[in-house]
Amino acid sequence: MTAPCDFTRIPVVDVSPLSHGSFQARRRVAHALGRAAREVGFMYVTGHGIPDGLFDDLLRTTKEFFALPYEDKMRCWIGASRNHRGYVPKGEEVFAGGSPDHKEAFDLSIDLPADDPDYLAGNPLLGPNQWPDLPGFKEAVTRWYDAVFDLGRTLFQGFSVALGLAPDAFDRYLTKPPSQLRLIHYPYDRSPQDRPGIGAHTDYECFTLLRPTAAGLEVMNGAGTWIDAPPLGDAFVINIGDMLELWTGGEFAATTHRVRKVSEERYAFPLFFSVDYATRVAPLPGFSEVPGVSELVAGEHLFAQTAQTFRYLRQRVADGEISLPGSALALSSFGQEARQSSPAD
Numbered sequence: 001m002t003a004p005c006d007f008t009r010i011p012v013v014d015v016s017p018l019s020h021g022s023f024q025a026r027r028r029v030a031h032a033l034g035r036a037a038r039e040v041g042f043m044y045v046t047g048h049g050i051p052d053g054l055f056d057d058l059l060r061t062t063k064e065f066f067a068l069p070y071e072d073k074m075r076c077w078i079g080a081s082r083n084h085r086g087y088v089p090k091g092e093e094v095f096a097g098g099s100p101d102h103k104e105a106f107d108l109s110i111d112l113p114a115d116d117p118d119y120l121a122g123n124p125l126l127g128p129n130q131w132p133d134l135p136g137f138k139e140a141v142t143r144w145y146d147a148v149f150d151l152g153r154t155l156f157q158g159f160s161v162a163l164g165l166a167p168d169a170f171d172r173y174l175t176k177p178p179s180q181l182r183l184i185h186y187p188y189d190r191s192p193q194d195r196p197g198i199g200a201h202t203d204y205e206c207f208t209l210l211r212p213t214a215a216g217l218e219v220m221n222g223a224g225t226w227i228d229a230p231p232l233g234d235a236f237v238i239n240i241g242d243m244l245e246l247w248t249g250g251e252f253a254a255t256t257h258r259v260r261k262v263s264e265e266r267y268a269f270p271l272f273f274s275v276d277y278a279t280r281v282a283p284l285p286g287f288s289e290v291p292g293v294s295e296l297v298a299g300e301h302l303f304a305q306t307a308q309t310f311r312y313l314r315q316r317v318a319d320g321e322i323s324l325p326g327s328a329l330a331l332s333s334f335g336q337e338a339r340q341s342s343p344a345d
Contacts, residue, residue, distance in 0.1 A: 034162025
């Protein structure tokens with residue numbers, strides 16, 4: 001098992017050859033992705049080919065939504081859904097540090113029909129999205145979701161090659177994964193209180209593809225020091241999540257990160273790239289086990305972590321309306337916080 005080195009900057013990887021390069025060029029990109037995943041757990045990805053207009057439309061419609069009156073946004077409150085979709089008001093999320101996040105969000109995922117059998121069976125993460133009554137919102141968000149998800153498929157093939165596997169090694173786990181897209185608004189707080197935008201955590205899925213509009217993201221290196229990860233043009237910030245850390249026996253690092261109190265209004269758009277709900281995740285052949293975690297079911301891990309973070313779900317657990325999977329791990333079971341007893345703050 002490896003751990004992130006004492007890096008001071010985030011590496012940049014041009015992934016354009018993954019789509020139209022030679023065999024040798026694709027191998028070089030895969031090697032660069034693997035090195036960044038092993039040594040840092042974070043990277044900037046350029047050359048992704050997603051048109052600027054898709055992001056411009058997404059940002060415009062996102063700003064329109066968050067500018068709505070609170071009562072209008074709460075018509076899509078996430079707690080009114082059966083599958084964790086919709087508006088997340090400020091203070092709804094509390095990570096392991098115990099401090100409510102200073103942000104609001106809108107959460108969505110693969111938009112399945114209301115007669116989807118998994119949804120009808122009560123799956124807590126699959127089914128239809130809630131959509132606000134805002135012209136053009138659904139269309140702009142869906143176009144962005146589809147484009148970034150396709151990029152995620154391409155990156156997964158690069159990571160596969162970096163691990164010595166066939167490019168399509170993980171494709172069979174991507175039939176209808178609950179890969180969540182979040183539209184996040186971090187308002188600028190003029191008060192002197194240092195309230196984090198989002199507390200320190202790792203991401204629960206395989207990896208995350210993020211487009212932010214302003215600085216604020218910080219990454220913990222191997223020494224427990226926080227390193228800035230500001231926006232870099234139209235690049236995506238990619239970070240490894242819990243599932244790839246487990247699949248690789250810790251060789252790919254799920255690196256702890258947070259958003260500090262922002263110095264200006266900030267929007268961020270992470271797509272958390274997951275695999276199908278029932279996928280069993282355990283170390284691949286030739287990789288050792290992660291201490292304390294031998295195996296997990298992808299969707300159960302994702303739901304268990306979510307249910308320990310969101311207040312409305314924690315209340316439902318306390319009231320006996322829902323229960324955590326028996327295999328549920330505590331928050332921050334992966335990443336630097338799991339490796340260090342007292343990480344730097």
